[in-house]
Amino acid sequence: MENQPVIKPYVIGLDLGGTNSVFGIVDSRGEIKATTAIKTQAYEKVEDYVNASVDALQIIIDQVGGIQNIKAMGIGAPNGNYYNGTIEFAPNLIWGHSGIVPLADLFKEKLGIPVALTNDANAAAIGEMTYGVARGMKNFIMLTLGTGVGSGIVVNGQLVYGCDGFAGELGHVIMVRENGRPCGCGRKGCLEAYCSATGVARTAREFLDTTDEPSLLRDMKAEDITSLDVSIAAGKGDKLAKRVYEFTGEMLGEACANFAAFSSPEAFIFFGGLTKAGDLLMKPIVKSYREHALKIFRDKPQFLISGLNGSSAAVLGASAVGWEI
Amino acid sequence: MENQPVIKPYVIGLDLGGTNSVFGIVDSRGEIKATTAIKTQAYEKVEDYVNASVDALQIIIDQVGGIQNIKAMGIGAPNGNYYNGTIEFAPNLIWGHSGIVPLADLFKEKLGIPVALTNDANAAAIGEMTYGVARGMKNFIMLTLGTGVGSGIVVNGQLVYGCDGFAGELGHVIMVRENGRPCGCGRKGCLEAYCSATGVARTAREFLDTTDEPSLLRDMKAEDITSLDVSIAAGKGDKLAKRVYEFTGEMLGEACANFAAFSSPEAFIFFGGLTKAGDLLMKPIVKSYREHALKIFRDKPQFLISGLNGSSAAVLGASAVGWEI
Numbered sequence: 001m002e003n004q005p006v007i008k009p010y011v012i013g014l015d016l017g018g019t020n021s022v023f024g025i026v027d028s029r030g031e032i033k034a035t036t037a038i039k040t041q042a043y044e045k046v047e048d049y050v051n052a053s054v055d056a057l058q059i060i061i062d063q064v065g066g067i068q069n070i071k072a073m074g075i076g077a078p079n080g081n082y083y084n085g086t087i088e089f090a091p092n093l094i095w096g097h098s099g100i101v102p103l104a105d106l107f108k109e110k111l112g113i114p115v116a117l118t119n120d121a122n123a124a125a126i127g128e129m130t131y132g133v134a135r136g137m138k139n140f141i142m143l144t145l146g147t148g149v150g151s152g153i154v155v156n157g158q159l160v161y162g163c164d165g166f167a168g169e170l171g172h173v174i175m176v177r178e179n180g181r182p183c184g185c186g187r188k189g190c191l192e193a194y195c196s197a198t199g200v201a202r203t204a205r206e207f208l209d210t211t212d213e214p215s216l217l218r219d220m221k222a223e224d225i226t227s228l229d230v231s232i233a234a235g236k237g238d239k240l241a242k243r244v245y246e247f248t249g250e251m252l253g254e255a256c257a258n259f260a261a262f263s264s265p266e267a268f269i270f271f272g273g274l275t276k277a278g279d280l281l282m283k284p285i286v287k288s289y290r291e292h293a294l295k296i297f298r299d300k301p302q303f304l305i306s307g308l309n310g311s312s313a314a315v316l317g318a319s320a321v322g323w324e325i
Numbered sequence: 326m327e328n329q330p331v332i333k334p335y336v337i338g339l340d341l342g343g344t345n346s347v348f349g350i351v352d353s354r355g356e357i358k359a360t361t362a363i364k365t366q367a368y369e370k371v372e373d374y375v376n377a378s379v380d381a382l383q384i385i386i387d388q389v390g391g392i393q394n395i396k397a398m399g400i401g402a403p404n405g406n407y408y409n410g411t412i413e414f415a416p417n418l419i420w421g422h423s424g425i426v427p428l429a430d431l432f433k434e435k436l437g438i439p440v441a442l443t444n445d446a447n448a449a450a451i452g453e454m455t456y457g458v459a460r461g462m463k464n465f466i467m468l469t470l471g472t473g474v475g476s477g478i479v480v481n482g483q484l485v486y487g488c489d490g491f492a493g494e495l496g497h498v499i500m501v502r503e504n505g506r507p508c509g510c511g512r513k514g515c516l517e518a519y520c521s522a523t524g525v526a527r528t529a530r531e532f533l534d535t536t537d538e539p540s541l542l543r544d545m546k547a548e549d550i551t552s553l554d555v556s557i558a559a560g561k562g563d564k565l566a567k568r569v570y571e572f573t574g575e576m577l578g579e580a581c582a583n584f585a586a587f588s589s590p591e592a593f594i595f596f597g598g599l600t601k602a603g604d605l606l607m608k609p610i611v612k613s614y615r616e617h618a619l620k621i622f623r624d625k626p627q628f629l630i631s632g633l634n635g636s637s638a639a640v641l642g643a644s645a646v647g648w649e650i
Binding site for chain 1: 463464478480481483485486487488489490491492493494495497498499500501502503510511512579582583584586587588589590591617619620621622625626
């Protein structure tokens with residue numbers, strides 16, 4: 001029995017958000033065995049953030065029988081660089097906005113297990129490959145439709161990181177070249193400026209401003225409208241709200257037609273808040289994709305919504321990065 | 326000495342064009358040892374084409390000491406599918422336009438060596454990796470600017486073939502969404518409709534039509550103008566002709582900015598007739614790329630012209646596919 005390999009049944013996942021840092025201990029089937037969380041912004045120095053994380057983690061590590069049961073840790077973080085295990089100039093992180101933070105190494109030192117880090121959209125793609133609807137797929141594109149538009153691209157079964165670890169910024173392809181909407185990145189006309197949750201709210205305000213069409217959304221203050229309000233109004237049959245989702249889906253479909261010319265994926269997988277709109281969004285995406293794609297790609301890809309449970313999807317994605325080490 | 330591995334020092338490359346099929350026997354350093362050619366269109370049946378090819382090949386195979394010195398054969402062909410070794414519905418091939426031709430298998434049977442096939446732009450990318458300016462690069466994008474615009478994308482050191490073998494059709498990303506030029510693919514506004522050799526000639530005709538600006542190109546019949554004429558006129562200082570190349574380069578730079586968001590390559594490599602214009606084309610590409618790229622990608626990629634000798638580049642590219650088997 002001496003040479004029996006030691007099986008470590010769990011990985012730690014950390015979904016590092018601007019507000020909360022959520023930790024989960026996950027088994028190989030994607031079942032979350034224990035979770036904990038800390039406030040990301042309560043710490044000015046990254047060392048204090050890591051110490052607080054490890055204190056919180058210790059409790060749930062003990063619950064699963066100790067660190068010897070844990071193979072590795074995966075982190076999904078904004079501006080995460082997989083190659084270096086660093087977070088680089090992340091605007092929303094007090095301890096990470098002004099430089100390069102070697103977060104993977106800091107956790108590795110404290111925990112004594114391998115740690116890998118990638119950006120949140122890449123983590124979602126790896127999560128989908130490990131536990132979700134992309135199991136067995138070698139070529140697919142994940143689009144995360146949240147506050148921004150992120151992406152994780154898988155080619156030949158591998159995440160595309162590019163020469164610098166930052167590939168897969170499909171939220172920032174230019175979709176509108178004339179009079180495009182300003183984007184948070186400082187340029188104009190990016191996909192993200194139209195097809196993120198905030199983009200959907202902007203589209204709704206534009207439609208309200210430029211037409212006299214009656215709409216349930218007129219009962220709200222324009223600046224308070226969110227993509228969820230648009231989705232609820234559309235669900236009640238509001239025509240203007242429906243057109244907002246049609247417009248959003250059309251642009252996503254056009255974008256996917258261009259992406260297909262790049263990597264000919266077997267599926268586009270959508271993730272994040274906007275996907276709650278379901279067919280309201282997905283039907284226009286598929287219709288527009290078919291209208292715009294090159295003939296050889298027209299009927300090939302599937303259009304899927306993430307198979308990971310919403311609230312825990314980000315932790316699962318991050319944990320999946322741990323299995324890849 | 327019995328177990329000494331047999332070293333086969335050569336591969337065959339076939340550059341299969343609509344008019345000519347050019348064969349070369351190439352060593353591992355990219356030196357062409359012997360060449361031959363047949364007319365592609367002289368044969369109505371693919372079996373006759375293959376027989377004629379093998380007859381022509383036999384002579385140069387003998388020149389390098391026989392088939393036992395040849396490791397494999399690589400083919401670069403329009404509509405070539407790497408996964409299946411087939412040519413699929415190639416509009417310009419008499420024996421290939423109406424179906425799926427298993428060309429790799431046909432050559433393999435006759436020659437008794439492994440044969441692999443890919444499209445011409447992918448072959449160019451593999452050639453550049455094997456013998457050219459992309460040696461040692463793991464992430465780059467090759468754009469071939471000829472009659473059409475083709476592309477070969479390398480990610481993590483591998484060609485991107487996608488789920489079906491047809492990935493990398495960057496000539497058919499949509500660049501102009503309103504009133505775009507009709508493209509040969511049946512859609513409108515594709516990169517190829519603007520930035521191919523024929524696209525350059527179209528741009529010149531448009532500029533001549535829509536301005537009164539004097540130009541050396543006005544001495545020609547509009548319908549006879551080629552990209553070479555535009556290049557020659559620009560070389561003589563013709564302002565309108567220069568603007569044609571600026572326009573072309575600007576659009577290529579914008580396209581590359583979007584491609585960088587996909588795979589963050591370390592280089593964009595340009596190949597084909599249009600690159601003969603040199604700085605006339607390359608300077609506007611780089612300028613426009615820097616204006617349009619997302620900040621993190623702005624200063625990263627190199628912009629290079631293919632390092633393979635023009636007339637033999639396609640054969641070299643095809644032969645390089647043979648080394649990959």
